[in-house]
Amino acid sequence: MNYRGLASIAVLSTAVLGATVVLFDVIKLNHTDNEPTFSMAPLSLGNPASAATLRTRNLAGNLVVDEEDAPLLPAITIPEPIVKTVHVKSGATLSGLLTGAGIERVEAARIVTTFSEAFNPRKIRAGQNLDLFFMPSDDDSPDQFVGLAYEPTVLRTVRVKRIDDGFSAWEEEKVLTTERYEAHGRIDDSLYMAGVRANLPVPVLIELIRAYSWDVDFQRSIRKGDGFAVLYEAQHDESGEILAYGDILFAELELSGDKLPIYQFKTGEDLVDYFDDKGRSAKKTLMRTPIDGARLSSGFGNRKHPVLGYNKMHKGVDFAAARGTPIYAAGDGAIDYAGWQGGYGKYVRIRHNGEYKTAYAHMKSIASGMKTGKRVRQGQVIGYVGTTGRSTGPHLHYEILKNGRQVNPMKVKMPSGQKLKGEDLERFLAVAGQLDKLYAEISGDTTVAQIEP
Ligand SMILES: [Zn+2]
Known part of the structure; x- marks a missing residue:
């Protein structure tokens, strides 16, 4: 979970009758239009906030103050909620984790009950984390628990927040969007180092090396000045954070002036493979009988x-x-x-x-x-x-x-080393043509050779 959004806290104070100070804050957690805003009731110091001290809120939940009132509202800073990240150990219970973080037993029980409305707490898995949010107290009383967030999977988040008379819980599902990215560069030492320098994510880089491993001896065939280009997919959530890397759609290595392109192509329901520009599988087979007439x-x-x-x-x-x-x-x-x-x-x-x-x-x-x-x-x-x-x-x-x-050379399972033929080859060449175009569009380049060192 990304809590960059947490920092946006609007704090306004207003002097009412010169005596009552009302602190009003709005905490936004990864705010988007379709998810509940993590906002809290006014925390009041001194007299409770009267209706007159509350200004209008806009749709984002922020306090809107009339212009002429603004000078009366000197901004002060109060501490942001503290995030305590609790690591779930095997055998742990939610109530144990909460009381372990300093929450009173009775309150912990209420949080667990509320949490259960959104997610079965027994399904919280060891090895995962639970983020607990506390508002620091400004006296000796313990910090107030204001909410928690738990991600059963990278795509789901269960949240609990404090509301007026207790807690509320809900589950959020992330909507992932697939985007295509490209990276390219010149090789000085190794493809790996060049890829890292070009900000090619490591999982994609490993996939790239694997895809070429039948054709290229990475320990011996790479020379200074060789080049690479990759078009790949990544899934990101609404905040733009990348959660998963998808497949390489197209890649090209330029080794000693020779270009070795590969294209992703589906040969069956779940069969995805890489093929060169002639439709030959990037995975090669080994001859089981490397001799004639024997x-x-x-x-x-x-x-x-x-x-x-x-x-x-x-x-x-x-x-x-x-x-x-x-x-x-x-x-x-x-x-x-x-x-x-x-x-x-x-x-x-x-x-x-x-x-x-x-x-x-x-x-x-x-x-x-x-x-x-x-x-x-x-x-x-x-x-x-x-x-x-x-x-x-x-x-x-x-x-x-x-x-x-x-x-056993007669029994070992090896890649097919297939070459696409007929309709498959036609379909492949059409896909490869589209991928070439797409790469050119995204990178602004048409070939590796045009890439500046
Ligand atoms: Zn022998």
Whole structure:
């Protein structure tokens, strides 16, 4: 909850018969036209306020004073309500929280009863906060409880306020509006830092990096001078406070002069994915069989090791093939390791993104140029079948590593790597065209290339 509105307190005092001072204040909590104004009855010092001392209120609840009376009304400052934020611990009750904050037991019981009219107090959850408002007293008596606010969810607020003869409670629901925003910038060090500098919210930034993770090796492919642009959604309430970030609708990375746009597109009821300008999914699949004309000779799992003779977990799959058969990169990525690796013999490992790597063992030879950091494309030849290391005959031992652990390449669930076709592709291209336009409108730019550093 945002209590910026709380500070607006209109304080007027008037001298009546030179003796009675009436303090009248209006407290507005996030005031909007359709929500009750948090205003209080006059607090009087000395004689109670007579009708004559009260001036007209305008629609916002503020006191309206006739011009000629104004000089009689020297403004004085009284303290604003104090907000006590109470953290709800597990097992806590509303009455316990109220008495714990210094409210008398009888009054706390009345507050609980009133609160229950709007919200079941037993549904107040541990870990949440309760804001209690008190008017500071100007003598030794305890501060007066004037209201509370509790948010069961970011979209709902339950409020209690003191009224003349007790309390009243109600629930407010926020109306969220979705707005579109854009951010763009040049990359000096990392996309993350550039995004933060361009005020791209962190959840959107993480989504951006995730969306590109199959295509871009963020540790190695980013160079100084590269650029990015993002069009994203955010939901805000009536006060303009952003409560949630929605999807990225469009993004573009410019890496070493190459532009990589992606567009959000719904391929089914709840299936939202990102596609490039040709309708290819931004998520790529890995080849389960990165070799042609080979026969699966040994599956994944426990087996009697052909060389060692005892039962051993087989952490990959073996493809028997003629010596010298080319081995392909199972997906786009960068060489993570290329060289001799113990029992694996001549070995290449490719890092595809933050989640997946693939490894290829027992090669006769590693293809030329395959060195750590080298970018490879799916299907590119990385080496040739051999029987180096602990091996009984020419074969490819192939592993897929998910978060550093070998998984069964034949069974692991992977993105489809789909390419949109036919009607889907037509529909996608129309959506992408609209998103391009929308981005140009919002940013005032048409391409990343035009963006000034
Ligand atoms: Zn093997």
